[in-house]
Amino acid sequence: MKTTSVQNKWSWLLVVLSAVALLAFGSTRDSGPRTQADRIDAITKVLACPTCSGESVYVSRASGAEAIRAEVARQIAAGQRSDDDIIAYIEARFGSRVLLVPRSTGLDALIWVLPVFVLVCAVGTLGFAFRRWKVVGSDSISEEDAQLVERALREDR
Amino acid sequence: MFFASGINGALGRAFLLVGIIGSLFGAIAAITSARQRDQAVAKLVPRFAILVFAASLGAFAVMERAMITRDFSLEYVQKVGSYSTPAAYNFAAVWSALEGSILMWVLILAGYTLGVTYWLRKKMDDVLSRYALGVMFIVSMFFFLLSFGPANPFAAGPEGVLDGPGPNPLLQNHLLVMFHPPLLYLGYVGMTVPFAFAIAALITGRLGEGWLLATRRWTLFAWGFLTIGIILGSWWSYEVLGWSGVWAWDPVENASFLPWITATAYIHSVLVQERRGMLRVWNLSLLVATFSLTILGTFLTRSGVVNSVHAFSQSAIGPWLLAFFAVIIIVSVGLIGWRGDRLHSPGSIDSPLSREGAFLANNVLFAVFAFVVLLGTVFPLVVEALQSRTIVVGEPFFDQLTIPIGITMLTIMAIAPVLPWRKASQELLSKRLFWPAWSGVLALAGSVWVGATGLAPLLTFGLGGFAAGSALRQVVLATRRQGLRGLVGRANGGMIVHLGVIIISVALAASNSFTHSQELNLEAGKVASFSGHTFELVDVVEEKTDRATAVKALVKIDGGKAYAPAITKYVLQGMNVGTPSVKTGLAYDVYLTLEPPVRQDENKARIKVFIKPLLLWLWIGGGLMALGTVLAAFPGRRRRNPTSPTSEDDFAADLLVML
Numbered sequence: 001m002k003t004t005s006v007q008n009k010w011s012w013l014l015v016v017l018s019a020v021a022l023l024a025f026g027s028t029r030d031s032g033p034r035t036q037a038d039r040i041d042a043i044t045k046v047l048a049c050p051t052c053s054g055e056s057v058y059v060s061r062a063s064g065a066e067a068i069r070a071e072v073a074r075q076i077a078a079g080q081r082s083d084d085d086i087i088a089y090i091e092a093r094f095g096s097r098v099l100l101v102p103r104s105t106g107l108d109a110l111i112w113v114l115p116v117f118v119l120v121c122a123v124g125t126l127g128f129a130f131r132r133w134k135v136v137g138s139d140s141i142s143e144e145d146a147q148l149v150e151r152a153l154r155e156d157r
Numbered sequence: 158m159f160f161a162s163g164i165n166g167a168l169g170r171a172f173l174l175v176g177i178i179g180s181l182f183g184a185i186a187a188i189t190s191a192r193q194r195d196q197a198v199a200k201l202v203p204r205f206a207i208l209v210f211a212a213s214l215g216a217f218a219v220m221e222r223a224m225i226t227r228d229f230s231l232e233y234v235q236k237v238g239s240y241s242t243p244a245a246y247n248f249a250a251v252w253s254a255l256e257g258s259i260l261m262w263v264l265i266l267a268g269y270t271l272g273v274t275y276w277l278r279k280k281m282d283d284v285l286s287r288y289a290l291g292v293m294f295i296v297s298m299f300f301f302l303l304s305f306g307p308a309n310p311f312a313a314g315p316e317g318v319l320d321g322p323g324p325n326p327l328l329q330n331h332l333l334v335m336f337h338p339p340l341l342y343l344g345y346v347g348m349t350v351p352f353a354f355a356i357a358a359l360i361t362g363r364l365g366e367g368w369l370l371a372t373r374r375w376t377l378f379a380w381g382f383l384t385i386g387i388i389l390g391s392w393w394s395y396e397v398l399g400w401s402g403v404w405a406w407d408p409v410e411n412a413s414f415l416p417w418i419t420a421t422a423y424i425h426s427v428l429v430q431e432r433r434g435m436l437r438v439w440n441l442s443l444l445v446a447t448f449s450l451t452i453l454g455t456f457l458t459r460s461g462v463v464n465s466v467h468a469f470s471q472s473a474i475g476p477w478l479l480a481f482f483a484v485i486i487i488v489s490v491g492l493i494g495w496r497g498d499r500l501h502s503p504g505s506i507d508s509p510l511s512r513e514g515a516f517l518a519n520n521v522l523f524a525v526f527a528f529v530v531l532l533g534t535v536f537p538l539v540v541e542a543l544q545s546r547t548i549v550v551g552e553p554f555f556d557q558l559t560i561p562i563g564i565t566m567l568t569i570m571a572i573a574p575v576l577p578w579r580k581a582s583q584e585l586l587s588k589r590l591f592w593p594a595w596s597g598v599l600a601l602a603g604s605v606w607v608g609a610t611g612l613a614p615l616l617t618f619g620l621g622g623f624a625a626g627s628a629l630r631q632v633v634l635a636t637r638r639q640g641l642r643g644l645v646g647r648a649n650g651g652m653i654v655h656l657g658v659i660i661i662s663v664a665l666a667a668s669n670s671f672t673h674s675q676e677l678n679l680e681a682g683k684v685a686s687f688s689g690h691t692f693e694l695v696d697v698v699e700e701k702t703d704r705a706t707a708v709k710a711l712v713k714i715d716g717g718k719a720y721a722p723a724i725t726k727y728v729l730q731g732m733n734v735g736t737p738s739v740k741t742g743l744a745y746d747v748y749l750t751l752e753p754p755v756r757q758d759e760n761k762a763r764i765k766v767f768i769k770p771l772l773l774w775l776w777i778g779g780g781l782m783a784l785g786t787v788l789a790a791f792p793g794r795r796r797r798n799p800t801s802p803t804s805e806d807d808f809a810a811d812l813l814v815m816l
Binding site: 003008011012013018019022023025026028029035037041045046048055056058059060061066080095098100101102108109110111114115118119122123126129130132133134146 | 187255398400402405505507509514517518524527528529532533536539540543544547548549550551552553554558587591595597598601602604605609610611612615616619658662671672674675729735753778814
């Protein structure tokens with residue numbers, strides 16, 4: 001009995017170690033050079049189409065989006081700027097409404113803060129509930145009831 | 158004036174009027190007979206249900222008739238009707254704009270009311286059933302009024318119109334348009350049924366588990382259709398919109414997804430109530446949230462408010478929906494407060510490491526998930542209202558927040574199915590999770606081997622394998638014990654649904670993270686290659702019909718079959734619609750789009766190629782979810798009658814017998 005649980009412990013260690021090793025290897029290795037098309041896709045995914053509601057330039061087929069896509073492609077082909085620089089350049093040219101990712105300053109920061117706040121509250125409430133349940137504990141039965149059950153069981157036999 | 162819009166207009170409005178009156182009297186009959194325990198009046202309720210359904214069917218049929226006969230005296234037909242629309246799309250044109258979609262809502266809601274009435278036909282002497290039907294009638298009346306007033310599809314249009322533009326070209330491009338909206342509405346509107354029973358249970362104070370069991374299948378039915386509707390919508394997006402994606406987190410998509418999230422949370426947490434009698438307020442709140450989110454979602458997407466706060470005044474339907482939403486919330490919260498004493502449930506959850514503990518954790522995540530989606534949808538409104546400045550909240554925001562939530566959910570999904578109720582010992586967990594954990598490691602190793610990178614996708618694949626192992630373990634054990642019967646019932650069918658969800662998660666992670674694309678300038682006779690495939694332009698053809706001109710590039714992939722991505726120019730709307738062409742495969746799809754300019758040379762074409770890994774598995778996973786829902790709806794192994802600790806409920810026992 002003892003040996004199986006020890007074996008189990010070792011095999012669980014093996015599970016955890018191999019998972020961590022695979023994750024570490026897989027998530028840090030180089031996924032190959034990024035092509036220009038990859039860069040265009042990555043940048044246009046965080047830019048909003050100026051004429052549609054909430055669609056990214058990557059998604060949209062509207063002419064406004066086509067114009068931005070063409071501009072991004074031109075910038076990348078020129079090979080001068082980094083991705084962030086291109087995004088900043090597009091913002092400067094078309095205005096901040098082409099940014100698809102809300103900023104993390106001012107009122108806009110709320111959209112990042114509120115989910116975390118709600119999560120903390122929810123987990124906190126749950127933790128509190130578990131603690132209270134532990135204290136109350138509905139499972140304790142009285143001595144009297146225990147005897148009752150025992151007697152009934154004996155009679156059953 | 159009544160006849161100003163011709164025979165169809167007059168008939169349609171008459172039907173709607175009958176529907177309003179029928180719903181009103183139905184509600185009165187149901188509620189007064191419930192209050193006064195009057196059997197004679199209660200007998201009238203089914204007749205009103207039939208009348209209301211007949212009225213809604215009549216109104217819908219008149220609308221279809223007007224559309225099919227191209228009755229351009231109606232404003233709505235002028236807007237979405239056209240002689241050039243093919244018959245099938247013309248039939249679907251009825252629900253291609255606001256007024257018609259509200260009419261479809263009316264029809265489906267009246268159908269549900271009739272269905273519930275028929276289902277309760279032998280239970281009409283029960284007060285709870287009458288109250289529930291009363292609520293259904295009230296909601297029906299609201300939607301009839303909406304259709305009669307602010308969203309009137311039978312309004313007379315300007316005279317002298319002989320033809321219209323037809324529906325949005327995007328809605329006459331793929332047959333899924335026929336099925337996606339009705340199926341989605343079956344789910345969306347179906348959430349009214351459990352809500353009605355929840356309100357009835359609150360009014361009667363019979364908050365034992367009876368009504369929950371009674372409505373379980375209705376909830377599951379609605380949930381299943383909502384799932385299918387959402388997946389068909391994604392499929393439509395993939396096949397029609399030409400950006401190769403399935404989900405863009407746009408407000409309309411979010412509006413359908415929000416009630417799905419809360420309903421999914423409910424389907425899980427209700428098990429805790431059935432088994433342990435706990436979480437009553439929470440479960441009621443989830444049902445209220447689900448129903449009210451269908452109303453709020455409709456408000457957000459159909460009143461024009463999401464595009465801009467300033468469009469608010471343009472649509473008359475907005476204030477109605479907002480007021481109705483407020484009424485639902487006030488009434489529900491008031492009732493829950495009023496019944497607070499009876500809602501208090503005895504008992505406690507002993508350990509977080511138990512089935513019920515896992516359900517609670519799952520519910521916390523679902524609640525946060527719903528909050529994130531709702532926040533992302535309405536936040537631009539808040540900013541615009543407070544600072545009159547436009548911001549856009551799009552995919553990057555939703556991805557950043559929902560991917561961690563999704564991964565945590567997968568983790569719970571891996572562990573929860575093996576957890577026993579009450580308490581789990583370490584040895585038990587170690588034994589039961591052993592093989593599922595190894596299947597997770599195997600999945601991880603496999604995905605690393607095929608070249609997957611990135612932490613989030615790898616976690617998804619590994620945890621997906623783990624969760625699939627747990628789900629399969631349950632199904633295998635059950636079928637070994639009971640043969641094919643081990644596939645049906647809530648727990649086993651539920652695990653099939655889980656497998657579907659896991660497959661979808663893996664497919665989403667793969668197709669979102671590892672899509673790559675390339676534009677190719679093709680020339681006839683020259684072979685271009687990308688990502689191990691060759692692309693050869695065969696021909697560029699132009700097809701003219703009276704409603705549109707389509708330019709198609711015939712492209713041979715790997716020298717085999719020719720695929721034909723196209724751009725169609727719709728003459729009447731002056732709109733260009735790209736139509737992708739997809740070579741489907743189990744490992745990946747090759748997705749081709751023809752890129753503008755529209756006029757293409759005879760022997761030249763600019764196309765874009767997307768390689769979409771595992772995309773087909775989204776639809777397979779969706780099918781599995783639907784199958785699992787059906788299996789879960791069948792009664793499984795006979796189980797003991799659930800305990801109802803505070804209120805004795807003969808209704809439940811009776812219904813169980815009836816089912």
